[in-house]
Amino acid sequence: MQALRYDAYGVIPSLVEIDSPPLPDDGVLIAVRATGVCRSDWHAWQGHDPVDLPQVPGHEFAGVVAAVGPEVTTLEVGDRVTAPFVCGCGRCEWCLAGEAQICPHQSQPGFTMPGTFADLVAIPAADFNVVHLPDAVDFVAAASLGCRFATAYRAVTVHGRPKPDEWVAVHGCGGVGLSAVMIATALGARVIAVDRSLDALRAARDFGAEVVLEAGDDTVTAIHEVTGGGARVSLDAVGTSATAIASIASLRPRGRHIQVGLLLGGDAAPAIPMGQVITKELELYGSHGMAARDYPGMLELVASGALRPDRLVGEVIELADAGAALAAMSGPPTTHGVTVVRMPEPALE
Template identity: 30%
Template sequence: MKAIVFEEKGRWGLKDVPVPKVGVDEVLIKVDSCGICGTDVHIYEGVFPANFPLIPGHEFAGVVEEVGEGVKDFKIGDRVTVNPNLACEKCRYCRKGQQHLCLLPTRLGVTTDGGFAEYVKAKEVVVYHLPEKLDLELASFAEPLSCCIHGVDLAQIKTGNSVVILGAGPIGLLILQLVRISGADRVVITDTIEKRRKLALQLGANLALDPSQADVEREIENFLRGKAEVVMECVGTLQTEEQSLKLVEPGGTVIWFGVADPKTRVRINPFYIYENEITIKGSFVNPYTMERAIRLLAEGRIRAHELITHRFGLDKFGEAIRAYREDADRVKILIKP
């Protein structure tokens, strides 16, 4: 089969590799769509820890091609998506219900082969059936959406809350819709790209600011008549991580969702955090949120089609990477093996 292989940091190729052999409890999936995530690019650049050589891609949906002899709930032809994060079930975190903090996880597309290939295999326990009305392109958003649901859960949004979202990429635009569903009232989003700000306004933002032009802190204070009760950081740069702390009101919560370079160090004013009882939480992957993500997509509560700006075959992966980095109109790029 054809697959994208990251050989090592900064080097990838389109390769002919054997179709994965399914084990007793595994399902082989013919990949229809696999989204490019910031994490894939971070892996390629050597910033995000991963096992090379690697077939990346962890946001995918497809059709079951083959099942292992012990597989009970899936058959050939079933339409499915996958939670790429498989917990060990044995470590102390798994044993206290925090599988996302598992010490020995298997992560498809990160520690083991993922979906930028014609076929990918996964353990039955992490495979999910798709409702009939959910198409395979939309279903490839289930994984990123499930991560966003976890982030919004951690923010504990209350009806009427004011929320600032830093970054209107695919994640910021999914989180925007989720905070709306959760009852947020006034929502401000920031992004340097005009197309994304327009999309954010269509998807429910009240105000979309360009941080390269506007004095974001002042404009937000004017608009909200103060700071925000919740700030969702969805970029992962030093600048936005620090900014998130300046935008939150006393008693408020900041969620760090963006993937920062592990070497980044942020300056924090501990007195401000202390005196104002600011809560800062990291949000990592998607514990127990895949089902909700699939349901919200199937019911049309989350609009994701609007986020797809590019589609490429495996043979055009180089163009896809270029579009990811350089195309100002890029939101979500799908690879269609």
């Protein structure tokens, strides 16, 4: 099959012909129809989040079931599907409790196994991990769900839990940040969006942010002034020491901080202001994707039009251009929202 692969960290990925992945007895092969280009892929490619080399990146995708393992009971060839970027084993205590996103035996396309920048991807424990797509959700929109949108959805709805008219601050307006803006707005929250890019802030305003702030030294002060004492919920959707600390400092007493952006490399151990955490009795959460079990509720909202992940798609490219798109993440963003690779439709056997 055709795949985009990198053989060393930082080397531009190239198109290659490789063997199709083996079909797991409990899994499926999925013909990839669309796959997102995510900053998590960039971190792995840069070596910030080490992976086995060579590696095929890609972890947020949608496609069609091309082959079904003998132990699979809920899927058939031709089904339109997606899957979370964290695939649980389906057997451990965490998976059985519905918390596959923290499964200690998890597998991840593009990280622990070959990813979705390819004609085919293998997904293990398919009855547990693979999600049927409603007909109303197209492949390009669905490709934004598996990482950024689903992560933001769970972060806001499970950890943030904003009530109508409560203030939510979103630090960083890339794909996951704009997703959080859209979701919090749909819940009736009042949203403050923070970013260094004026284009990103314009997008956040378009997605429902009531207030937009250019990130700087006075960001925290401005949030406290706008909200009359701090946000009830604040998300770091970037993943730097500065944004994590600013998010925590933006909160009012008993507020909730959610760390969504990956903290890697020199930002892996930020100096968390624990004094504020104690005196304000703050809640701190990490949010690592969303289990397949929780997808139906989100997909119902997407199919109904209440949530519009398709509006997050900034650019649609071909697989041959995905290496350049990944490399472009090393510089300032040239497009906002989600870049999606649209794959040709292969014939199913």
